[in-house]
Amino acid sequence: MTQQELPSALSNILESSQTPDTLFSELLAAVGDFLQSDRCFLCLHNPQNNLTRVAFCWIRTPDVPTVYNEDWEALPPSLVDEDPMFAAALRAEPSIFVEDVETAEPQVLNREYEKKNFGHRALIHAHIRQDGQLWGILQPCIFGHPRIWTEYERGVINNLVEKITPIAVDYVKSAFD
Template sequence: MTDIALPGTIQGVLDKYSEPDALLSALLPILGQVLKCDRCFLYLRHPETKLGKITHIWRRNPDIPDIGNLEWELEPASLPQEDPMFAAALRTDPSIYVEDVETADPTVLNKDFERRSFGHRALIHAHLCHNGQLWGVLQPCVFAQGRVWSDSDRAIVTQLENQLVPAVVEYVKKSIVNSPQSTVHSS
C-alpha cells in the first residue's frame, strides 16, 4: 500500500523546496486538495521542552475555523489523558484514521474534546516521529460529514510521515531556539 508514487503535485513540492518553512507552507494546500479535505494543519512540538503550536494551516475556505497559534506554548500536562489520539502519538503508535468522530470508539478519541477543540467530523492524525519521540502531528480533516479514507489517501500520508520528519525536526529546532518562551538550545 505504501509503495505507490506520490501524486506529481506533492512530489513537485518535495523536490522544489528544501527549506522547512517553505516546504511545509507549500505542501499543506496541495495535500489538502489532493486528499479533498477542508482543513490541513501541522501541530509541531519539541519533545524535550513540550513546547508546541500549530505552525502551518490550510483551509479550503474562510468558513473553516482557523485554529493556528501565534506563540509556542507548553502542552497541558493533562493533554494525554484528555486526548487519546495525542497519547497514542506520544507513544509513537501508528497514525490514526478516523472516519467519523461521532461514531468513533471512545478509546480512540474523546468526542467532546474533538468537537470543542477542532470541530471536524473525520480526520487523519498522522504522527511525525523521530528517534522514538513525537515531533508533530499532520492533520487533514473534513467537516460536514464522515469520510472513508482510501488506500491511496493512507499511502500518501504514510509516505509523507517519513519524508517530512527531517524538515519538521529542523523547523522545530530552529523555531524553538529563536522563540522568546524558550531557553532551549538545539541538540
C-alpha cells in the first residue's frame, strides 16, 4: 500500500516544533476528531525493562473512561497469554484494526479481557515499533457500536505511526536517562 497522506490537522501538529508532551496531547485529540472516536490513548513501552505507561489519553466526553498511568509499571507476566493483541505488538506484527470486539476472532483478541479492561466496542491497536521492538501502542476506540475502518483511515494511521515512532522512542528513552 502506498503511504497515505496525512490530513492537514495531523500533519500541522507533527510539523510544529513542540515538546513531545504537547505534541502527543494535541495529536491524540486530532486523531480522535479525524476518526470520530470516543477515546484515543498512547501507551508507551520500554523494551529494555518491559515497563509501560499510558502517558496520554484523550476522551470525547466525560462519560468515556480515561486510561492513564502516572508512573511506569511492570507488565504482568500473564499479559501475553491474556491479550493476543499485545502479544502481536510484542512480536512486531502489523497494527490491528478491530471493527467489532463482539465478533472478532479469539486469536485476534480476548473479548472478556477487552470488556473488563477497556470497555470499547471497536478499536485500532496501532503498533509503534522500531528495530523489531515495541515502543508503544496508539489506540483510538469507539464505545457502544461497531465501526468499519476504511482503507483511507488505515493508511493514515499506519503513516502516522511511522511518523511518530522516532518521537515515541526518544520520549521513552529520555524517561530512563
